[in-house]
Amino acid sequence: MSQIRQDLIVRTFAVTFHSPDSLSYAAKGWDQLVYAVRGVVTVHSDRDSWVLPAQRALWAPDGVKARVEIPGPVSLRSLYILKGLVRTLPRNCAVVNVSPLLREIILETMRIGMLDRRIPEQRTLAQLLVDQLKSLPAVPLQLPMPADSRAIKAAELMLADTSSKGTAAIARKSGASVRTLERLFRDETSMPLAAWRRRMRLLHALRMLAAGDQVTKVALESGYDSISAFVAMFRRELGVTPARYFAGSR
Numbered sequence: 001m002s003q004i005r006q007d008l009i010v011r012t013f014a015v016t017f018h019s020p021d022s023l024s025y026a027a028k029g030w031d032q033l034v035y036a037v038r039g040v041v042t043v044h045s046d047r048d049s050w051v052l053p054a055q056r057a058l059w060a061p062d063g064v065k066a067r068v069e070i071p072g073p074v075s076l077r078s079l080y081i082l083k084g085l086v087r088t089l090p091r092n093c094a095v096v097n098v099s100p101l102l103r104e105i106i107l108e109t110m111r112i113g114m115l116d117r118r119i120p121e122q123r124t125l126a127q128l129l130v131d132q133l134k135s136l137p138a139v140p141l142q143l144p145m146p147a148d149s150r151a152i153k154a155a156e157l158m159l160a161d162t163s164s165k166g167t168a169a170i171a172r173k174s175g176a177s178v179r180t181l182e183r184l185f186r187d188e189t190s191m192p193l194a195a196w197r198r199r200m201r202l203l204h205a206l207r208m209l210a211a212g213d214q215v216t217k218v219a220l221e222s223g224y225d226s227i228s229a230f231v232a233m234f235r236r237e238l239g240v241t242p243a244r245y246f247a248g249s250r
Contacts, residue, residue: 009126010115011080021070025060030080031089033133034058034066035098035106039074040210042203043067045093049143051203053210053246055098056141059133061091071207077110081133085126088134096136105129139238141206143199146188150176154185158197162204163223167193202237205230209242218242 011030015023017039025032034043035057043050043058044067050058060066062083068076089096098106105128109115115122115129146152153174158164171178185193201222208218219230234242 007116007118008114009082009085009117009123010109010129012110012113013078013080014076014110016073016075017070018073020072023068023070023076025066025068025078029062029083031062031083031086032058032060032066033079033081033106034060034068035077035079037075037077037103037107039070039072040207041071041074041076042069042207043093044069047145047147048093049145049203050093050095051141051143051206052095053206055103056095056139057098059089059094059096059136061089061093063091064093066093072211077106079106079109079129081129085130086133089136093142095139095141096133097139099132099136102129102132102136105132141203143196143203144189144191146184148184148188150174151181151184151188154181155196155200158200162201163221165223198233198237202234205234205242209246215242 025034034041034052036052040051040053043052043060045064052058058066105125109125109129112122112125115126117123117126145155151174154170154176157170157173164170167178167181171181174181176184182193185191185196189196191199205218205222208221209215215227215230219227222230224230224233231241234240234245238245
């Protein structure tokens, strides 16, 4: 068994869902690249959440337990990479861009089924995969959750009503003052409350946009009074407009 583990450097996992479901990831000794070639998924760890729209993947290093939330039709094509092969990515979860080349590498690896270092062609493909992963920039699609019970309650209220604008009512329902909530979010998520809420709305918008909802509906449900305000926020956070962001996956 130890010889097999030594020679196999990349394993694959492919599954297609046709209705809402969930999936847990855990593989001792392997780092994971969770990638949906079709659909959008949300990944949860003990304290954080990430949204994976088209052309984005989650780097989940060994030791991280993750649960994948499947909202509807989704095709997952994920890789298990022997721990230690990719040294430049962090030892914590991060969302990374998937370039067209990386996508083709993932699909070719899926076709083969696994990569064995004893086979020259597979060893070369694995090295190309590692080289691509080394150059991937992380993108801000993480939503850290606070630990304090009052802050958790406030986060749940905001998640339940993404279009809500008032902070005082949320503070009152969570049993804390606005100032206390601001301190708790800053201390426990490393994000000001307003920035956390903006990121939460962005992730909600990404799920809706990936599902095909119109920008007008997405903007309103994300708490913005106009499309222009929503697009401006989207551009500030991700560097491009919603149309450009999803252009490669349509």
